[in-house]
Each structure stands twice: as structure tokens, then as C-alpha cells.
Amino acid sequence: MSGSMEFLLWTKGPMFNIAITIFAIGLLVRIAEIVMLGRKKNFAEARAGEWLPGLRTMLTRTVADPGTFQRAPFNVVVGWIWHIGFLIVLLLFLPHIALIESLTGLSWPALPNPIISLVTAVTLVALLATLVHRMTHPVKRRISTVEDYIVWAVVFAVVLTGWLAYYRLVHPYPLILGMHILAAEIMLILLPFTKLTHIFTAFIARWYNGAAFGRKGVQS
Amino acid sequence: MAAPKTTDQTLGASLRERGVSRRGFMKFCAATASMMALPPSMVPAIAAALEQAKRPSVIWLSFQECTGCTESLTRSHAPSVEDLILDLISLDYHHTLQAAAGDAAERAREQAMHDHAGEYLVIVDGSIPGPRANPGFSTVAGHSNYDMLMETVEHAAAVIAVGSCATFGGLPAAKPNPTGAMSVMDLVKHKPVINVSGCPPIPMVITGVIVHYLTFGRLPELDEYHRPMAFFGQSIHDRCSRRPFYDRGLFAKTFDDEGARLGWCLYELGCKGPTSYNACATMRWNDGTSWPVEAGHPCLGCSEPRFWDAGGFYNAVSVPTSPSGAAVLAAGAVGAIAGGAVAVSAKKETKAALTHRQPVTVEELEAKL
Numbered sequence: 001m002s003g004s005m006e007f008l009l010w011t012k013g014p015m016f017n018i019a020i021t022i023f024a025i026g027l028l029v030r031i032a033e034i035v036m037l038g039r040k041k042n043f044a045e046a047r048a049g050e051w052l053p054g055l056r057t058m059l060t061r062t063v064a065d066p067g068t069f070q071r072a073p074f075n076v077v078v079g080w081i082w083h084i085g086f087l088i089v090l091l092l093f094l095p096h097i098a099l100i101e102s103l104t105g106l107s108w109p110a111l112p113n114p115i116i117s118l119v120t121a122v123t124l125v126a127l128l129a130t131l132v133h134r135m136t137h138p139v140k141r142r143i144s145t146v147e148d149y150i151v152w153a154v155v156f157a158v159v160l161t162g163w164l165a166y167y168r169l170v171h172p173y174p175l176i177l178g179m180h181i182l183a184a185e186i187m188l189i190l191l192p193f194t195k196l197t198h199i200f201t202a203f204i205a206r207w208y209n210g211a212a213f214g215r216k217g218v219q220s
Numbered sequence: 221m222a223a224p225k226t227t228d229q230t231l232g233a234s235l236r237e238r239g240v241s242r243r244g245f246m247k248f249c250a251a252t253a254s255m256m257a258l259p260p261s262m263v264p265a266i267a268a269a270l271e272q273a274k275r276p277s278v279i280w281l282s283f284q285e286c287t288g289c290t291e292s293l294t295r296s297h298a299p300s301v302e303d304l305i306l307d308l309i310s311l312d313y314h315h316t317l318q319a320a321a322g323d324a325a326e327r328a329r330e331q332a333m334h335d336h337a338g339e340y341l342v343i344v345d346g347s348i349p350g351p352r353a354n355p356g357f358s359t360v361a362g363h364s365n366y367d368m369l370m371e372t373v374e375h376a377a378a379v380i381a382v383g384s385c386a387t388f389g390g391l392p393a394a395k396p397n398p399t400g401a402m403s404v405m406d407l408v409k410h411k412p413v414i415n416v417s418g419c420p421p422i423p424m425v426i427t428g429v430i431v432h433y434l435t436f437g438r439l440p441e442l443d444e445y446h447r448p449m450a451f452f453g454q455s456i457h458d459r460c461s462r463r464p465f466y467d468r469g470l471f472a473k474t475f476d477d478e479g480a481r482l483g484w485c486l487y488e489l490g491c492k493g494p495t496s497y498n499a500c501a502t503m504r505w506n507d508g509t510s511w512p513v514e515a516g517h518p519c520l521g522c523s524e525p526r527f528w529d530a531g532g533f534y535n536a537v538s539v540p541t542s543p544s545g546a547a548v549l550a551a552g553a554v555g556a557i558a559g560g561a562v563a564v565s566a567k568k569e570t571k572a573a574l575t576h577r578q579p580v581t582v583e584e585l586e587a588k589l
Contacts, residue, residue, distance in 0.1 A: 003444050003445055003525060004444065005445075005495070005524050005525045005526065006525060006526065008495065009526055009529075009530055009541060012530075012531065012539075012540050012541045013531075013540065013541040013542055016540040016541075016543075017540070017542065017544070017547070020547075020548055020551070021547065021548070021551040024548050024549075024551035024552040024555055025551045025552070025554055025555035025558065026555065027552075027555060028551075028552045028553075028554075028555025028556040028558075028559055029555045029556075029558045029559035029562065030559065031556075031559065032555065032556045032557075032558075032559025032560050032562075032563065033559040033560075033562045033563045033566075036559070036560055036563035036564070037563050037566060037567070094469070094471065094487065094488065094536075095487070095536060095537065095538030096538065098488060098535075098536035098538050098539055099536075099538045099539055099540070099543075102535065102539040102540065102543045103540075103543050103544075103545045103548065104545055105545070110469065111469070112468060112469030113466065113467060113468070113469040114467070114468070114469070115469075168455075168457075168458065172443070172444065172497070173455055173457075173494060173495055174495045174524075177494075177495065177537070
């Protein structure tokens with residue numbers, strides 16, 4: 001690995017395969033374990049169905065209730081902004097779609113690059129705001145762990161290097177593109193073993209909640 | 221027959237001898253300045269330097285190559301290869317272009333090395349089977365490529381590696397590299413090496429580098445791969461005529477769709493322009509007629525290291541070089557089985573703990589305090 005091009009090819013070749021394998025194994029270990037452990041058998045007679053309330057709660061818990069919004073408007077608004085921004089950039093930027101298509105065969109239309117660029121900039125600012133808030137808000141600061149900061153840094157690095165690569169602000173370009181790909185690979189590797197797993201478990205948990213309440217015949 | 225030119229003659233004298241006018245000479249200097257992205261104020265300096273310059277002896281070595289680089293060079297138009305050979309350099313040895321053959325040819329090389337020790341330029345095209353490879357893989361006049369290269373560069377002023385084989389190993393070095401092919405810079409450590417990569421390189425870049433060396437008497441500014449910044453300082457993508465379409469998100473999806481006809485960006489068709497550094501977009505090919513991307517074909521990135529092993533030519537830059545959906549599925553299956561095993565063992569542990577549970581009374585706990 002003597003130059004920037006060799007570095008880029010390493011991130012696109014061997015390192016990508018290592019990262020995606022660790023990600024796939026790690027994620028399935030976590031999810032299979034959670035699903036198979038399950039819950040204790042409930043001997044009480046079910047008052048209503050589980051599936052529909054479960055699915056409904058996956059949706060309703062995604063939107064913050066008014067009380068939560070009044071207590072922590074920053075968390076709700078900024079959290080929403082950067083999560084949606086991240087998803088738009090991840091799923092609707094043409095090079096990312098080309099990558100997903102090469103792995104799965106699935107593809108969909110991309111958003112024009114200027115829109116992606118704008119969304120990325122907003123996401124970066126929102127991510128910075130979350131860090132400042134985390135470090136200045138007394139309660140958040142108290143409950144934050146090293147893992148929280150590592151996860152923030154990895155997510156921020158992925159978006160920042162992507163933005164720098166898009167605008168070709170680092171010379172030579174293969175170096176910054178390689179750094180972006182490497183950052184994304186580090187995120188993939190950390191995903192199953194940190195709170196980033198919530199990308200997959202959040203909706204399972206919400207379904208569980210809704211299903212449990214539905215069975216009891218109460219609203220969740 | 222004209223008297224053979226000696227390399228002691230200055231370029232100015234040699235040009236006057238050939239009937240080149242002062243005006244023609246200055247035009248050539250201006251073209252050279254603009255080609256190397258130098259300001260017009262440098263033209264008199266270039267003229268003065270070339271006027272006094274001695275024609276250097278050049279030894280051109282061809283190893284594991286396809287002669288495409290020489291083909292490219294002979295189609296150079298400014299300065300033309302005739303200009304180059306007759307006016308600017310004394311090409312004392314070149315397999316393809318020299319009239320001599322056999323022992324006479326080898327003697328010409330040895331003579332040039334002897335007469336101009338420490339001053340001659342060595343140009344190499346083609347990769348070289350490394351010192352640990354079978355020397356018989358590629359030989360010239362009974363000498364292995366490696367021996368001939370090392371012997372010839374020993375007393376050279378500088379080495380110019382022409383083409384992606386000489387600069388990075390090229391196609392002969394593609395996996396599994398059966399001949400142990402290596403690049404010039406892998407082997408020559410004690411002499412300045414200038415890389416002019418490309419498969420083939422743009423002819424004007426080959427001649428431009430030689431002219432730069434003659435004009436300034438030193439190596440041009442080089443990038444991380446020892447390539448002259450004047451020609452390799454900007455990416456294809458940054459100077460591409462299709463770039464505005466990339467910025468607007470307009471991409472050709474196939475080679476014959478509406479977008480392709482309208483000149484939209486070829487990113488999705490596998491263009492490596494974003495990661496490739498070369499002067500194709502500005503200098504173009506065939507007397508400035510066109511270049512691959514303008515003609516509708518994505519850039520292969522032929523001026524970059526390992527372009528031959530960097531995944532499919534028609535895959536986008538963002539696509540991994542060896543993606544495998546099946547491997548990911550297999551890894552997921554392994555994960556699911558491992559996760560199941562963890563869950564089963566956890567359940568067993570819980571069961572075992574329950575059967576062996578020994579109730580503790582409050583009194584017993586208090587007694588422990």
C-alpha cells in the first residue's frame with residue numbers, strides 16, 4: 001500500500017470483504033439471539049391480536065409524543081433532522097445505489113447530486129449540534145459513555161469524509177474516497193457491537209411493545 | 221547524405237542547419253510553454269535554454285510491452301516525433317525505430333553509454349521480470365531485461381518510464397503476475413525516475429516531459445507516483461466536458477440511451493475519471509480531435525496503478541472490486557447459526573440455574589452481614 005490509489009483499492013477490495021463479513025455475522029448473531037430467547041410463555045387469555053398493534057406501534061413510537069417533545073424539543077427536532085438526512089444520503093445518492101445494486105441486484109432512482117449535497121451539509125451541522133448539546137447539557141453529559149462518543153465520531157467521520165470527497169477538497173482524490181469508504185467500513189464493523197445495532201433492533205423492540213399491549217387489549 | 225549530427229552541437233545550431241526559422245522556433249517554444257502550463261513570460265527563457273542546450277543522447281529500452289507506447293509516440297504532433305528525434309534528442313537506441321539490428325544495434329547502445337556516461341537519458345517502456353523471476357521470461361540480445369536495465373541506468377542522468385507497464389507493472393503484472401513483472405521505480409532506486417503513465421500515454425506528454433528536461437535541465441515537479449504535475453496534476457473528472465451533467469445528476473444509463481446521446485455523465489457506466497489523473501480531457505488524442513470520454517466510452521483509469529486489477533471496467537467507482545452477495549448471505553447464515561447456539565446455551569444455563577437454585581432466607585442473609 002504505497003500510494004493513495006493502492007489505499008483506495010484496498011478499501012474497495014479486501015477491507016470491504018472483511019467489513020461486510022464481520023457485519024453480517026455480528027448482526028445475525030445479535031438478532032438471532034434476541035429473537036430466539038423470546039419471552040416467557042404468557043398463559044393469560046389474549047384479549048386482542050398482537051400483530052396489528054405491534055405494527056401500529058412501530059409507527060406511533062417513531063413519532064415522539066407531545067410530552068417528550070415539550071421536555072426535549074432539541075433531541076426530537078435535531079435527532080429527526082440528522083437521522084433523515086443520513087438515510088437520504090445513504091439510500092438516494094447515486095454511487096451508494098450503485099454499490100447496493102452490485103451486492104443485491106436491487107436499485108432505485110437517485111436524487112440529483114445538488115440535493116444530496118445540501119442534505120449532507122444540513123446533516124453535518126445537525127450532528128455537530130448533537131455533540132455540542134451532549135457535552136453542554138448537564139444530564140446528557142452525565143449519562144454519556146465513551147461508546148456514545150465513539151459512535152458519534154464514526155457517524156460524523158462517514159458523513160464528513162463523504163462530503164469532502166464529493167467536493168474533492170482533499171488531494172489526491174483516491175485518498176479521501178478511500179478514507180470515506182474506510183470510515184463506512186469501520187461503522188459496519190462496529191454496528192453489531194455498539195448501540196448502532198438500534199438501526200435494526202429499534203423496530204423489533206417497538207413491535208414487541210405494541211404486541212404486548214395489544215394482547216392485553218390496551219392502547220400503547 | 222547529410223553529415224551525422226553530433227550531440228556536441230547546440231540545438232540552436234542544429235535547427236539553423238535544418239533551415240528552421242527564428243519564427244518557427246519561437247512558435248515551438250510558445251507551444252511548449254502552453255503545453256506545460258507555464259506563463260507566456262517563460263517563452264524567451266525556454267527559447268534561450270533550448271538555443272544553448274545540447275542534444276542529449278537517449279537510449280530507449282523496450283521490455284515486456286506491446287509497442288503501443290511507441291505507436292503513441294510516433295503519432296505525436298507537437299512537437300512531432302520528427303522534431304523530437306532530429307532536432308531535440310539523439311535517439312541512439314530504440315528497437316522499433318532504429319535501422320540497425322543485432323550486434324550493430326547493441327554496439328550503438330554500448331557506444332552511447334560510453335560516450336555520454338552520466339549525461340544520457342534512458343527511456344523505458346514495458347515492465348521487467350524482477351530479480352527473483354526467471355530471467356528467460358524476457359530477453360533482448362541474450363540479456364535478461366533486468367540485467368539490461370540495471371546496466372544501462374548505471375551511468376544515466378535520469379530515467380523516464382513511459383507507459384503503465386514501465387511505471388506500475390501494467391498488464392504483465394496483472395494477477396497472478398506469471399513473469400514476476402515489476403516497474404522501473406521498483407527496481408531503480410539510485411537514479412531519478414520520471415513516470416509517464418497511461419496505456420498508452422498521451423504522445424504530447426511523452427515529448428513534453430523530454431522537452432521540459434531539455435529546457436530546464438532538471439526534473440519537472442512530480443506527484444506521489446513520480447508523474448509530472450504539469451500533465452498529471454488534475455483529474456479527468458475535474459476537466460471533463462461531461463462534468464456539468466455529473467453536478468446536475470444527469471447520467472447515461474446505457475451506451476445508447478438518450479442520456480448517452482446528449483453527452484451526459486458516464487459514472488454509472490463505469491467511468492474511472494473521478495480517480496484518474498491524466499491530461500486526456502485537455503490535450504485529447506489524434507491531434508486534439510477527441511478522447512475516450514468525449515467519444516462516449518468511460519475512462520478506464522489507465523494512468524493509475526493497478527487499473528488492470530481494480531474491478532470491472534464497467535462498474536461504477538463506488539462498486540467494490542470483488543463484491544459477493546452470496547458471501548454476505550453465507551456470513552449472515554453463519555451468524556444466525558452462531559446466534560441460535562448462543563441463545564440455546566443461554567436457555568440451558570437458565571434452566572440449570574433454576575434446577576440448582578437454593579433458596580436463601582432473610583435470616584441467612586442477615587447472618588452473613
